[in-house]
Amino acid sequence: MARVTVDGIQVEVANGSSVLQACEAAGKEIPRFCYHERLSIAGNCRMCLVEVEKAPKPVASCGYPVMDGMVVKTDTAVVRKARRAVMEFLLINHPLDCPICDQGGECDLQDQAYSYGADHSRYAENKRAVKDKYLGPLVKTVMTRCIQCTRCVRFATEVAGVPELGATSRGENMEIGTYVEKALTSELSGNLIDICPVGALTSKPYAFMARPWELKRSDSIDVMDAVGTNISIHARGAEVLRILPRTNDEVNEEWMADKGRFSFDGFRRRRLDQPWVRAHGKLQPARWQDAFVAIAHGLQGVHGDRIGAIAGDLCDAESMVALRDLMVSLGSPNLDCRQDGARYDTTRREFYTFNTSIAGIEESDALLLVGCDPRHEAPVLNARIRKRYLAGRYPIGVIGHPTADLTYGAEIIGDRPAALTGLLEGGLAFAEVLKSAKRPMIVVGQAALARDDGAAVLAACWKLAESVGALADDWHGFNVLHHAASRVAALDIGFLPGRGGRSVAGMMSGGVDVLWLLGADEFHPARIGPDTFVIYQGHHGDAGASRADVILPGATYAEKPGTYVNTEGRVQRAFQAIMPPGEAKEDWRIIRAFSEVIGMTLPYDNLDAVRARLTEVNPVFGVQGLPRFGSGDRSGPAGDVAALGNAAFAPGIGDYYLTNAISRASPTMQECSRVYTQPVVQAAE
Amino acid sequence: MSTAETLADSASETLPDALREEIRLLGQHEAHPRAACIEALQRVQREFRWVSDAHLREVAGLLGMSAADLDGVATYFNLIFRRPVGRRVLLLCDSVSCWLMGRERLEAHLSARLGIRPGQTTPDGDVTLLPTVCLGHCDHAPALMLGDALHGDVDTQKLDAILEAAG
Ligand code: SF4
Ligand code: FES
Ligand code: FES
Numbered sequence: 001m002a003r004v005t006v007d008g009i010q011v012e013v014a015n016g017s018s019v020l021q022a023c024e025a026a027g028k029e030i031p032r033f034c035y036h037e038r039l040s041i042a043g044n045c046r047m048c049l050v051e052v053e054k055a056p057k058p059v060a061s062c063g064y065p066v067m068d069g070m071v072v073k074t075d076t077a078v079v080r081k082a083r084r085a086v087m088e089f090l091l092i093n094h095p096l097d098c099p100i101c102d103q104g105g106e107c108d109l110q111d112q113a114y115s116y117g118a119d120h121s122r123y124a125e126n127k128r129a130v131k132d133k134y135l136g137p138l139v140k141t142v143m144t145r146c147i148q149c150t151r152c153v154r155f156a157t158e159v160a161g162v163p164e165l166g167a168t169s170r171g172e173n174m175e176i177g178t179y180v181e182k183a184l185t186s187e188l189s190g191n192l193i194d195i196c197p198v199g200a201l202t203s204k205p206y207a208f209m210a211r212p213w214e215l216k217r218s219d220s221i222d223v224m225d226a227v228g229t230n231i232s233i234h235a236r237g238a239e240v241l242r243i244l245p246r247t248n249d250e251v252n253e254e255w256m257a258d259k260g261r262f263s264f265d266g267f268r269r270r271r272l273d274q275p276w277v278r279a280h281g282k283l284q285p286a287r288w289q290d291a292f293v294a295i296a297h298g299l300q301g302v303h304g305d306r307i308g309a310i311a312g313d314l315c316d317a318e319s320m321v322a323l324r325d326l327m328v329s330l331g332s333p334n335l336d337c338r339q340d341g342a343r344y345d346t347t348r349r350e351f352y353t354f355n356t357s358i359a360g361i362e363e364s365d366a367l368l369l370v371g372c373d374p375r376h377e378a379p380v381l382n383a384r385i386r387k388r389y390l391a392g393r394y395p396i397g398v399i400g401h402p403t404a405d406l407t408y409g410a411e412i413i414g415d416r417p418a419a420l421t422g423l424l425e426g427g428l429a430f431a432e433v434l435k436s437a438k439r440p441m442i443v444v445g446q447a448a449l450a451r452d453d454g455a456a457v458l459a460a461c462w463k464l465a466e467s468v469g470a471l472a473d474d475w476h477g478f479n480v481l482h483h484a485a486s487r488v489a490a491l492d493i494g495f496l497p498g499r500g501g502r503s504v505a506g507m508m509s510g511g512v513d514v515l516w517l518l519g520a521d522e523f524h525p526a527r528i529g530p531d532t533f534v535i536y537q538g539h540h541g542d543a544g545a546s547r548a549d550v551i552l553p554g555a556t557y558a559e560k561p562g563t564y565v566n567t568e569g570r571v572q573r574a575f576q577a578i579m580p581p582g583e584a585k586e587d588w589r590i591i592r593a594f595s596e597v598i599g600m601t602l603p604y605d606n607l608d609a610v611r612a613r614l615t616e617v618n619p620v621f622g623v624q625g626l627p628r629f630g631s632g633d634r635s636g637p638a639g640d641v642a643a644l645g646n647a648a649f650a651p652g653i654g655d656y657y658l659t660n661a662i663s664r665a666s667p668t669m670q671e672c673s674r675v676y677t678q679p680v681v682q683a684a685e
Numbered sequence: 686m687s688t689a690e691t692l693a694d695s696a697s698e699t700l701p702d703a704l705r706e707e708i709r710l711l712g713q714h715e716a717h718p719r720a721a722c723i724e725a726l727q728r729v730q731r732e733f734r735w736v737s738d739a740h741l742r743e744v745a746g747l748l749g750m751s752a753a754d755l756d757g758v759a760t761y762f763n764l765i766f767r768r769p770v771g772r773r774v775l776l777l778c779d780s781v782s783c784w785l786m787g788r789e790r791l792e793a794h795l796s797a798r799l800g801i802r803p804g805q806t807t808p809d810g811d812v813t814l815l816p817t818v819c820l821g822h823c824d825h826a827p828a829l830m831l832g833d834a835l836h837g838d839v840d841t842q843k844l845d846a847i848l849e850a851a852g
Contacts, residue, residue: 153753157751157754163751163753163754164751164753165753166751166752166753166754166756166757167757168756168757168760168761169760169761170760170761178753179751179752179753179756180738
């Protein structure tokens, strides 16, 4: 520890800290542009100058290491003058076009110009102008505003792992750009917008939409994957204008993935905003009451075991528990949330969650990925893996088909279960790597579980984890990576076939007479038998709604308060940001209202009561945060390792940008899909 | 053939194996291979007179850098050429001492004689004229460099002689 005095305040900071960190510890705010806590230090903007006793001139505090006994002054005449001078230099070539700049109101340059800027310019010469660059459909550039802090370059290279941005030339001619003009190939590119301290990189879809002070902010949870990224939904009136990440070091640090950030323009398209009932083969608009009566009619005389329900990938826990309770009262054991047909063992929670925890990745020292593609299934989690990888000495093995570069060096060990056997029997060299690691991690993805031998794969991964010492009293290295936001909550609730109940496959082709789809769109509706009466409850006119006999318009995650459980098993709450459109309603209320129509009233009529019911069904819903745990019971999940098949693992999710009803309805995501999956058209811009 | 075509012919070829090997070794010599990048760029330039996109990408790969990163280095130094240059490069100092001593006259003379402005190459691909910062030869301003040779106290007569001698 080093003792440092900052403006007369004594603080102790770790050796190797920077002067800037010491100043922050003393509660002093240091202006900065290039410095960013989560990036390497560049020290090129000089805004953070402070005085250090015995140093001959002001020092850049962000890159200056502390020494024991150092005396720092952050508020002297010299410091103020130095910062004013730096500011004047920065503004020499800056266009000062705040009135037409989208960063206005939340711009570091603007803010700091208030403190250190002059009220007029002494610079009468021509300012430089810089050509804008094409970075893809999401990030808008106005490069004349760039102050060359290189945060974007460092973000792309270090965090996103796509070293495509660079700074060319020198001095006044320095420019930021992609080496060849092309869309930045990253699922994290939207973070560039947050990280740029000025208005050089802004959001294309948000261009000229609003000023920050006009927006109402609501805390929410991203449901585009199962990471549970903490987000803030910014809306004006009934319209969501943008979504930004909130900082949560245990989950997403301060990053978020592009699909979560930009898919919200899907909220207003293809929406189901009123009930529909099929009459004479055609869907007709209906009133809520008529829709409920039609369902009651469809249920008449149908025995419980001929009724089924499937929960989709975006559902909140509240609606799932309500639908489960309704199905139980109807006497139906046919419940399922696994549209992809994944095999789990839900007898213990650790068999289907990411037990190491996302933050825990940083403590691991070897990694094996089985049938998963974290870059596309969980981009923010992938950034954590990359962070650990960059820290060094982190062997990574892959079994399966990651669709693209994972952004870190990984060794492909095999593409089918035989590789697991090889590791178990020690025939493969990577087995030694895992064994010699102190805290190895094994991550098994949905592509490895959604197959006939899924249970065997799960069991084999557990067995491997145990045999390489990944299960210890203070370490849990067995992980399941989900990509459906609703999945873990559904498994916690037990949205699964009951005794003698049918799975998704069993409910297809006339397996049930009445089928309730709760936002379930990820299987082909033609698989449902022609005589099955289908109720679709959800927000978008996607696959499921097209086949429905009755449509109940529900709410998107932004339009209702909801509980979501991420792949770690972390229970998180989202608040309502906007009202559902038209006659659409909060989903659990729809189910509750219907239960009344058929005289099986569910015993809750407000949000607190549903949540109490959730906790009653599974106490985990009452737990805040995620206690880290080691593994106690070492016995593995059901599943016979001997039953491992020979088929190669499928390559994870298809098109990253179009994985659910919201993103498929989003023009921005469609454009991304066009640009990124059909590289030929890129040149057109 | 246009000037550009005369100049750019070899640019898209891959680097010769021997040069690739040499660059790899340069990298291996350093604790971080990227430390050899300036020398590597100079080697490519000695061979091809300039560094093309294709070559830049190749060198980046050999030294474990991204192309964008290496381009940052290449464009930082004004004696690494990222566009084709002629057989000879004439660097005419445009810093203050030379300015005072009449380098403008030299530039006008060169432009008239060669038919090109600074930044351009003669159509036959012989000479590229570039301005440069102080050559450290102020005591003999105005100064210029043709190829690797430094010349001081240049006037128009001497300039003609230099061009002819080397021509
Ligand atoms: S574009 Fe923004 S983040 Fe990138 S260097 Fe310029 S000011 Fe910094
Ligand atoms: S913040 Fe210290 S130099 Fe930029
Ligand atoms: S100014 Fe020309 S050599 Fe110094």
